Amino acid sequence: xxxMKVIGRPGSSFVGRVELVLKLKCIEYEYLEEDLDNKSExxxxxxxxxxxxxxxxxANRPPIIESLVIMEYLDEIRPDIHPILPSNPSERxxxxxxxxxxxxxxxxxxxxxxxSPENERKEELKNMIxxxxxxxxxxxxxxxxxxxxxxxxxxxxxxxxVGSFLGWFRHFGIVFGFHAITEDRNPKLSEWVKSMWSHExxxxxxxxxxxxxxxxxxxxxxxxxxxxx
Numbered sequence: 083x084x085x086m087k088v089i090g091r092p093g094s095s096f097v098g099r100v101e102l103v104l105k106l107k108c109i110e111y112e113y114l115e116e117d118l119d120n121k122s123e124x125x126x127x128x129x130x131x132x133x134x135x136x137x138x139x140x141a142n143r144p145p146i147i148e149s150l151v152i153m154e155y156l157d158e159i160r161p162d163i164h165p166i167l168p169s170n171p172s173e174r175x176x177x178x179x180x181x182x183x184x185x186x187x188x189x190x191x192x193x194x195x196x197x198s199p200e201n202e203r204k205e206e207l208k209n210m211i212x213x214x215x216x217x218x219x220x221x222x223x224x225x226x227x228x229x230x231x232x233x234x235x236x237x238x239x240x241x242x243x244v245g246s247f248l249g250w251f252r253h254f255g256i257v258f259g260f261h262a263i264t265e266d267r268n269p270k271l272s273e274w275v276k277s278m279w280s281h282e283x284x285x286x287x288x289x290x291x292x293x294x295x296x297x298x299x300x301x302x303x304x305x306x307x308x309x310x311x
Contacts, residue, residue: 086111087139093297095246096149097136230277253294
């Protein structure tokens with residue numbers, strides 16, 4: 083039996099982050115698929131405050147929640163296999179700051195863009211996302227030091243944080259005709275995207291376009307339920 087177990091759901095970028103780290107570190111794990119419309123007792127007991135995925139179980143230790151926390155936990159217990167955080171304290175801090183910024187700004191913008199019915203608001207969000215990606219391009223140039231990934235020669239912490247949303251970026255291009263990263267605005271990030279998609283672990287982990295379509299429909303259905311008659 084696997085020492086590691088992960089509660090997740092298809093299409094979740096946050097669950098994808100955890101799976102990416104587990105695969106990069108060659109850690110065997112058991113995947114427990116969760117129905118977030120009918121949450122299991124296991125999820126409610128292990129994550130009683132947020133009641134969300136991912137949740138990581140490791141042997142008989144307390145469950146660990148939140149993707150960024152889980153990522154760092156896995157890096158600390160398996161530091162000898164594919165370390166994802168830089169060894170330099172200043173660079174580690176910069177990675178954490180950018181990850182926090184991505185999750186508190188970029189992610190809400192992309193989610194609202196995906197679900198908003200108002201074209202005017204969509205255009206505002208589109209411009210915010212574009213500006214955000216320009217800033218991310220600058221960060222990539224600094225952290226990558228001329229190499230293919232934020233982590234240098236191979237996938238690192240920020241590659242996983244941002245790269246876990248590559249499926250959604252692809253979805254935006256197909257469904258809305260909006261490409262968050264383009265060669266003219268973001269030449270370095272465009273090359274990074276190609277490097278990421280060529281990585282076997284990325285290709286085997288990022289959910290398909292069909293799964294993203296299904297998940298977006300689920301979110302839209304939930305919004306209709308929440309709107310008072």
